[in-house]
Amino acid sequence: MPADYHTHTPLCKHAEGEPEEFIAAAIAAGVSEYGISDHAPAHVDGFDDWRMDFAELDDYMQWIDRAKSAAEGKIPVRIGLECDWISGHESWIDTLAEFTSWDYLIGSVHYLSDWDFDNPAWLEKWAKTDVEDAWDRYWKTYAKMADSGMFDIMGHADLIKKFGYKPTGDLRRYYEPAVDAIASSGCAIELNTAGWHKPCAEAYPEPDFLDLAFSAGIPLVISSDSHHPSEVARDFDRAITWAREAGYTETVLFDQRQRSFEPLPEAS
Template identity: 30%
Template sequence: MGDYHVHLHPHGPYTGKGPPPGQYPIDHIEAYFETARANGADEIGFTEHLYRCVESRPVLGRWWEADPRKDLREFTNSYVRSERVLSLERYVQAVVDAKDRGLPVKLGLEVDFFPDTVDAVVEFLAPYPFDFLIASTHWLGAWGIDLAEQEHEFDRRGHLRSYEEYFAMETRLAASGHFDVLAHADVVKKRGVKLDDTPTDMYEELAVAAARGGTAVEVSTAGLFQPACEMYPARPLLERFYNHDVPITLASDAHVPQNCARDLSKAIELARSVGYTQRIEFTGRKGTLVPL
């Protein structure tokens, strides 16, 4: 099996553990494989965050500036400035070099979806030799929906409205057809904020959009270790993806070697329980279905 959502640097200030941001020594990459193999994975798809790369500044722009909320704008401006410490060029070269050494790796990237800049982003990324692109919705305007520092916005905005805004954006992402996989499709629940009733209409619209856009979805164990305490996507949402023949990948969303391929057996169990018997692998942006 493969882990198709793995980062090579954690978020936050550098603590001295692991290589400094933007450096990718081969022993660091190999450390991910040691854990992956121990957890039963035989392939890793690395997916660094585009917004964290300095090269993304001109193409993504300052997406938060159009938000009317000054407090959210100021926080996000500071947050992005502190996080944007990686190099896309170095990252791509490191993974390509790992491939050349015979390591079973795929070159991916996690791209945040902003409708106003998505066409420019797609054009910017086209020359790179990516095997696959995953895409996500982390921001609604200047609101970072999965950040603990901005969790209070759920109560200010209202839980239902927050979900409606998130799924509207995620559905646009899925329908765009620009990306290969939806990352943590219901990450809006990460901070533990859930609706009393299952948002079946939102789930259905997202699944239909993914099917029409030719976009797969990852089954990610990352949510098990967050306040949400469940996988992404929730079972009712995954059932709808299955009903619309949306293929799946497996993902840990690891940001450190020791979490690579963590509990992917649970992701397989969930996927099989709703009917999946295959997953999709990517090479050069082309997908191939393989047994789950």
């Protein structure tokens, strides 16, 4: 199985499980490498209730050390962060990047201004929102994040669809500028299987985006976005089928922010 690099810890306040349980699940799933990339601290502590505070980064490193100890040479453990791109606070990413020698950083957009649009707590706001405007703002923000060159992996590209709200018409009008920006930046994207278990019932990103990404030469990782040991490598067989249908034959590995590649298994 491909490496699973997008996984969380209880420090984000909405995940469960001990490091030893996550490692056991990764070994049982047969992933080539296991990466830990919890929600990074924001520029101020208490920014929201679904991430660690800056002072907890030391606890995060201890959690990772426990995971590495549990792996006992059976599987490589890589360390990363899922960093939020928050307008006006982009320089904060540099502070996070310098905290330790990360293997990779994931860039994600969860916020439009002060609205964390994928948070179920604010679901009712979608019914009062101009969906086309929200999508336009989201994809412009996503492209700007790619242009920054700060990240190794672009997280769950079309997360904006999580609750099933989509504009009418050909959505490639949103995808194409973002794909161009990602390709120019040299970032990889992830095929994130968590979307199959959200209201949109579709992995992130959808096949049209994946096709465009492959045509643009954008590298790929497959990720579970697991918040519980039972979710590690969830739906990877299905994701491999999607990736191969788009044309991918390999996925990316990261070590100290340097890349290598591994063959994508045949779909089972």
